[in-house]
Amino acid sequence: MKCTECGHQAESGSFRYLYNARIDASVSLRQCPSCQEWLAVDELKSEVRQKVRPGEAPWGKSAGIEGLAEDV
Amino acid sequence: MAEPATLENKVEERIKTHEEKQEWWWIAEKRRSRRLDYLRKAVWKKGALGGNYAPGIKLDLEGPTLFTDMWKRNHTDPIMLRRAKALAHVLDNIPIFITDQAQLVGYMGSLPHTLAWRVDGASIVNEEAYNEPGIHEEPQAESLKTVAELNAYWAGQTAIDKVARILDPEDAVKFLSGAIGWGAPTSAYGYSAKNYEYFMTGERAFEDIIDEIDANIEKAEEKTIGTPGPDILPLYDRIQNWEAMKIVLEAGIRYANRYARLARIVAENFESDPKRKEELLRVAETCERVPAKTPRNLQESLQYDFFVQIIARHEAHEGAWPSRPDYYHGPYYDKDVNIEKNITREEALDLIGEFMIRTYEVGGFGPRWAREGLQGITGTWVWTIGGVKPDGSDACNDMTIALMQAARLVRVANPTLSFRWHPKVSDEVMREIFECNRQGLGYPNLRNDPILVANAMHWHGHPIEEARLWMNQACLSPCPPTKHGQQPMRMASATANCAKIVEYALHNGYDHVVNMQMGPKTGDARKFTDFEQLFEAWVKQMEWIFNTLVRTVNLGRFKDPEFFGRPFLSAISERSVESGLDVVSPVGDRGNSWITAFTFVENIDSLAAVKKLVFDDKKYTMDQLITALEANWEGYEEMRLDFVKGAPKWGNDDDYVDDIMLRCLRECARHSKVIKDPSGNNWPILPENVSGNIHYANIVNALPNGRRLGDALYDGGISPGPGLDKKGPTAVLKSCAKIDHITHGRAFLLNQRLSPTQLAGEKGYQLWKAYVKTWADLGIDHIQFNVVSDETLYAAQRDPEKYSEVIVRVAGYSAHFVDISRKTQDNIIQRTVQGLG
Numbered sequence: 001m002k003c004t005e006c007g008h009q010a011e012s013g014s015f016r017y018l019y020n021a022r023i024d025a026s027v028s029l030r031q032c033p034s035c036q037e038w039l040a041v042d043e044l045k046s047e048v049r050q051k052v053r054p055g056e057a058p059w060g061k062s063a064g065i066e067g068l069a070e071d072v
Numbered sequence: 073m074a075e076p077a078t079l080e081n082k083v084e085e086r087i088k089t090h091e092e093k094q095e096w097w098w099i100a101e102k103r104r105s106r107r108l109d110y111l112r113k114a115v116w117k118k119g120a121l122g123g124n125y126a127p128g129i130k131l132d133l134e135g136p137t138l139f140t141d142m143w144k145r146n147h148t149d150p151i152m153l154r155r156a157k158a159l160a161h162v163l164d165n166i167p168i169f170i171t172d173q174a175q176l177v178g179y180m181g182s183l184p185h186t187l188a189w190r191v192d193g194a195s196i197v198n199e200e201a202y203n204e205p206g207i208h209e210e211p212q213a214e215s216l217k218t219v220a221e222l223n224a225y226w227a228g229q230t231a232i233d234k235v236a237r238i239l240d241p242e243d244a245v246k247f248l249s250g251a252i253g254w255g256a257p258t259s260a261y262g263y264s265a266k267n268y269e270y271f272m273t274g275e276r277a278f279e280d281i282i283d284e285i286d287a288n289i290e291k292a293e294e295k296t297i298g299t300p301g302p303d304i305l306p307l308y309d310r311i312q313n314w315e316a317m318k319i320v321l322e323a324g325i326r327y328a329n330r331y332a333r334l335a336r337i338v339a340e341n342f343e344s345d346p347k348r349k350e351e352l353l354r355v356a357e358t359c360e361r362v363p364a365k366t367p368r369n370l371q372e373s374l375q376y377d378f379f380v381q382i383i384a385r386h387e388a389h390e391g392a393w394p395s396r397p398d399y400y401h402g403p404y405y406d407k408d409v410n411i412e413k414n415i416t417r418e419e420a421l422d423l424i425g426e427f428m429i430r431t432y433e434v435g436g437f438g439p440r441w442a443r444e445g446l447q448g449i450t451g452t453w454v455w456t457i458g459g460v461k462p463d464g465s466d467a468c469n470d471m472t473i474a475l476m477q478a479a480r481l482v483r484v485a486n487p488t489l490s491f492r493w494h495p496k497v498s499d500e501v502m503r504e505i506f507e508c509n510r511q512g513l514g515y516p517n518l519r520n521d522p523i524l525v526a527n528a529m530h531w532h533g534h535p536i537e538e539a540r541l542w543m544n545q546a547c548l549s550p551c552p553p554t555k556h557g558q559q560p561m562r563m564a565s566a567t568a569n570c571a572k573i574v575e576y577a578l579h580n581g582y583d584h585v586v587n588m589q590m591g592p593k594t595g596d597a598r599k600f601t602d603f604e605q606l607f608e609a610w611v612k613q614m615e616w617i618f619n620t621l622v623r624t625v626n627l628g629r630f631k632d633p634e635f636f637g638r639p640f641l642s643a644i645s646e647r648s649v650e651s652g653l654d655v656v657s658p659v660g661d662r663g664n665s666w667i668t669a670f671t672f673v674e675n676i677d678s679l680a681a682v683k684k685l686v687f688d689d690k691k692y693t694m695d696q697l698i699t700a701l702e703a704n705w706e707g708y709e710e711m712r713l714d715f716v717k718g719a720p721k722w723g724n725d726d727d728y729v730d731d732i733m734l735r736c737l738r739e740c741a742r743h744s745k746v747i748k749d750p751s752g753n754n755w756p757i758l759p760e761n762v763s764g765n766i767h768y769a770n771i772v773n774a775l776p777n778g779r780r781l782g783d784a785l786y787d788g789g790i791s792p793g794p795g796l797d798k799k800g801p802t803a804v805l806k807s808c809a810k811i812d813h814i815t816h817g818r819a820f821l822l823n824q825r826l827s828p829t830q831l832a833g834e835k836g837y838q839l840w841k842a843y844v845k846t847w848a849d850l851g852i853d854h855i856q857f858n859v860v861s862d863e864t865l866y867a868a869q870r871d872p873e874k875y876s877e878v879i880v881r882v883a884g885y886s887a888h889f890v891d892i893s894r895k896t897q898d899n900i901i902q903r904t905v906q907g908l909g
Binding site: 012013017018019020021022023024025026028043044053054055056057059061062063064 | 704706707709710713716717769777778779780781782783784793794795796797798825827862866867868869870871872894895898899901902903904905906907
């Protein structure tokens with residue numbers, strides 16, 4: 001996996017796992033061991049999507065009426 | 073011709089714009105009085121930001137130094153007397169101050185920005201105080217020297233040191249590992265319910281209690297010089313206990329008189345504003361009256377209550393603030409505002425708003441686990457309002473409404489309000505509750521009173537008239553403030569990190585995070601051939617965790633009168649004033665214990681996932697599952713997603729998983745009646761989390777619900793996992809309603825997130841009210857709401873200063889969004905936004 005910020009390349013497991021706020025999503029936050037940036041990672045593809053800044057939403061909108069679910 | 077734009081019109085226009093943008097904090101700022109605005113902005117925030125104290129917050133050294141000095145001097149006294157003298161020394165000498173414009177006084181530190189420090193509670197906490205960066209006053213070297221000297225003196229002598237020495241060594245190591253529970257088994261850090269029915273009904277205050285104590289001492293002394301026999305032997309100790317109670321009550325009166333003197337000195341010598349001078353003289357008059365004598369008006373009533381709370385916090389850390397302000401202060405509000413018209417409604421709101429601000433200001437130093445578990449606040453100051461009177465009639469009054477209106481004006485995250493809903497609550501009151509929630513406070517939460525009264529009778533045998541007086545002892549657990557119902561001490565250490573139950577069932581009792589055999593060996597899960605084997609292991613691990621925690625707490629409670637001692641709490645408790653026993657002694661306490669069940673729903677979703685994918689569908693083997701879990705799902709992402717999406721999840725009205733919830737709860741309820749508290753009463757469970765779901769993120773290993781080590785756990789109680797309740801709000805309620813909220817446990821926290829746009833206007837209110845009716849009809853005991861949009865929360869992450877007043881409901885308490893960690897923020901944002909109607 002390659003860090004989009006500093007280009008550091010290594011196994012995804014060596015990028016420090018921080019957390020995934022949406023258990024049903026395949027997106028987690030990991031920290032680059034080289035530049036320490038927080039990165040949104042696609043865990044299925046082992047690919048860095050983007051650097052995560054305050055207020056950015058790697059998981060998108062919340063589930064529910066502003067996103068997916070409807071009452072049945 | 074257009075109407076000229078007056079200042080008022082301009083303000084109203086701005087308010088309208090803020091309302092459209094749901095910027096309620098700006099509206100509050102414009103609507104509240106100048107006094108409230110000043111007081112709200114002048115207050116020092118003591119809640120930890122994420123896990124760290126805000127810049128400028130310092131550890132108070134005056135209180136602990138005074139306490140320790142006097143403690144050392146009286147080393148031959150029994151503990152109650154020794155503590156009473158040390159506490160009196162603090163109350164007589166700690167520096168006091170009156171905040172400009174304030175009408176209420178009292179603080180537990182020596183300066184407004186200081187954190188009180190309970191120096192005699194636990195050496196491990198004292199070490200943290202020494203090592204915590206940024207909290208030591210300049211010159212830092214001198215402060216650290218004082219802290220080190222205090223720590224050296226108390227090392228091995230604190231309440232927890234004494235408990236730890238007599239605990240079973242294995243229990244001590246496992247408890248202190250931090251994996252299965254938290255807290256400290258001593259009333260130094262407990263939640264003390266208060267006997268409001270004794271000291272707050274207007275019938276007696278400190279001087280009256282001193283008279284009762286004097287009479288009891290006199291009677292006892294007569295006996296001790298009478299006919300010898302075993303009956304007089306306990307009286308020698310009790311006389312000393314009564315003396316201790318009297319010492320602190322007298323010191324409490326002197327403490328108030330110090331404020332009276334200060335207010336008078338400032339008024340008569342320094343204050344040039346005649347209005348403020350008058351206010352200061354009223355403060356002086358108030359403090360000369362209470363707590364010595366019973367209050368005569370609202371200001372005195374609030375001040376009396378506040379002095380009691382502050383003195384109690386000089387005696388012990390006090391992790392909660394059980395209170396029912398509308399019930400006990402309401403009659404004074406009515407007298408002052410409605411009957412005698414001594415003050416206007418606006419003036420009453422000023423007093424009530426300040427009462428909340430003074431409470432928000434209160435804070436003591438807490439260890440890191442407490443700061444992470446209660447991010448943004450200093451303790452669970454949950455005030456109970458509404459409900460019924462002992463005869464079952466509606467207890468709501470004008471003060472109920474005033475408290476909610478004041479809450480919207482001051483917008484503090486602590487205290488929060490908890491409303492006891494019942495079928496007779498008026499529409500006017502319901503609208504106030506709605507408005508607070510619509511304006512994003514996250515409170516009042518709603519408690520289903522008929523259910524909880526029945527629950528209090530079922531679990532602890534409280535008579536109905538006492539059960540109807542209940543107030544929250546901490547976040548959620550009802551406790552009657554009565555002679556035998558008041559539980560004087562409940563320690564947070566009966567807080568179970570329940571996700572460990574299923575984790576240990578899957579790993580043969582071994583904890584791979586702390587690398588220790590924790591629970592019993594219930595078998596190698598790789599070899600389990602059916603779900604019943606796993607469930608049987610789960611039951612055994614559950615029993616082990618509950619037993620271990622409860623043993624520790626029971627011992628701490630039983631030994632507390634010997635190891636710590638509560639002269640002040642005893643002095644305001646009828647049972648103690650009558651008997652001469654330390655109130656923490658279980659004698660005469662009916663018992664009101666509960667096990668706080670953190671991280672509970674992970675068990676249900678995990679068990680359901682294993683049942684479905686391993687034993688029913690046979691898609692994976694147990695061996696594959698345990699291997700993936702041991703790898704923290706690293707390299708098993710597809711399989712992990714399968715365990716999330718391919719198995720039913722709690723909160724969707726799906727009997728497959730809901731039945732597992734019921735099985736688990738029935739087992740817990742069964743065991744709750746096997747384990748007993750020191751009074752011989754039951755230990756029901758109470759699922760909720762505060763922000764323990766974040767604290768335990770790095771302590772709970774990977775689970776079959778798809779969670780990795782490091783991920784936040786679900787937000788707690790019986791709330792479904794964030795984003796996993798996909799079938800709408802009715803399905804959530806239907807799942808929750810399958811639980812028997814009377815017999816399955818003590819209370820069950822339910823978080824719901826609603827859309828602010830949907831709740832706008834009259835239609836929004838009607839939708840919400842109908843939803844609440846469904847909730848009540850289904851017999852669910854609790855619900856609380858977050859009504860803040862994704863957009864606002866993301867904006868607050870981007871620009872925290874601009875959104876510093878946005879409040880969110882975490883779990884069991886509210887916090888300012890910017891004061892909680894990014895992980896907690898993301899966890900809240902990902903909760904499902906439910907559509908109503």
